[in-house]
Amino acid sequence: VQLVESGGDLVQPGGSLRLSCEVSGFTFSSHAMTWVRQGPGKGLEWVSGINGIGGSTYYTDSVNGRFTISRDNSKNTLYLQMNSLRADDTAIYYCARLVTGGWYMDSWGQGILVTVSS
Amino acid sequence: DIVLTQTPLSLSVTPGQPASISCKSNQSLLHSDGETYLYWYLQKAGQPPQVLIYEVSKRFSGVPDRFSGSGSGTDFTLKINRMEADDVGVYYCMQSLELPLTFGPGTKVEIK
Numbered sequence A: 001v002q003l004v005e006s007g008g009d010l011v012q013p014g015g016s017l018r019l020s021c022e023v024s025g026f027t028f029s030s031h032a033m034t035w036v037r038q039g040p041g042k043g044l045e046w047v048s049g050i051n052g053i054g055g056s057t058y059y060t061d062s063v064n065g066r067f068t069i070s071r072d073n074s075k076n077t078l079y080l081q082m083n084s085l086r087a088d089d090t091a092i093y094y095c096a097r098l099v100t101g102g103w104y105m106d107s108w109g110q111g112i113l114v115t116v117s118s
Numbered sequence B: 001d002i003v004l005t006q007t008p009l010s011l012s013v014t015p016g017q018p019a020s021i022s023c024k025s026n027q028s029l030l031h032s033d034g035e036t037y038l039y040w041y042l043q044k045a046g047q048p049p050q051v052l053i054y055e056v057s058k059r060f061s062g063v064p065d066r067f068s069g070s071g072s073g074t075d076f077t078l079k080i081n082r083m084e085a086d087d088v089g090v091y092y093c094m095q096s097l098e099l100p101l102t103f104g105p106g107t108k109v110e111i112k
Helices: none
Strands: A002-006 A017-024 A033-038 A044-050 A057-059 A067-072 A077-082 A091-098 A105-108 A112-116 B004-007 B010-013 B019-025 B038-043 B050-054 B067-072 B075-080 B089-095 B107-111
Touching (some): A002 A091, A017 A091, A017 A112, A033 A067, A033 A077, A044 A077, A044 A091, A057 A067, A077 A091, A105 B050, B010 B019, B019 B038, B019 B089, B019 B107, B050 B067
Antiparallel strands (some): A017 A077, A067 A077, A091 A105, A091 A112, B019 B075, B038 B089, B089 B107
């Protein structure tokens, strides 16, 4: 199982960024997926989740309306479109696979850094 | 949102000695299906988290048996039988009873 994030960058407040997470080693469409972030020196914060076929999406309140999670099962890729970025969105963003039933993360990417600063 | 609190927030343990971390929830994590959706993760320096324990007490594949989880309802405990150098890091409890998924603040465990 491998998950590899990309797309992290330095972006100005109010800007946009799209993160990608390419997976391999398992049947992507069979698993819900999620994004979790970790601010500098801080703990873990769940950001968003999506079911296996992409028909259901979920967000934490602080990103709802600004971030959009999606997936392309033909490309084995998970996405996070981030708009109206704020300084407090600065974090390492991890994509992770969710275990069916328990909805817990059993495999994680190495993470990608997003910095929001002028 | 479900709030998880952990104690202590930091811990220094002599190799070979036991360690214990508490996680308390502000509401029961028992689902109507009979499962309790409480998990434990370890994040080592510079790495993503790794799951240790799922559904309170079930050890994840490959996790050494010196790690054990217990508890019910709102009170949970992670125990390390005999601390080893490789166990250093930050331990988080997490709940998935309801969204948003939430984590405890983390307990930093060091070797004495």
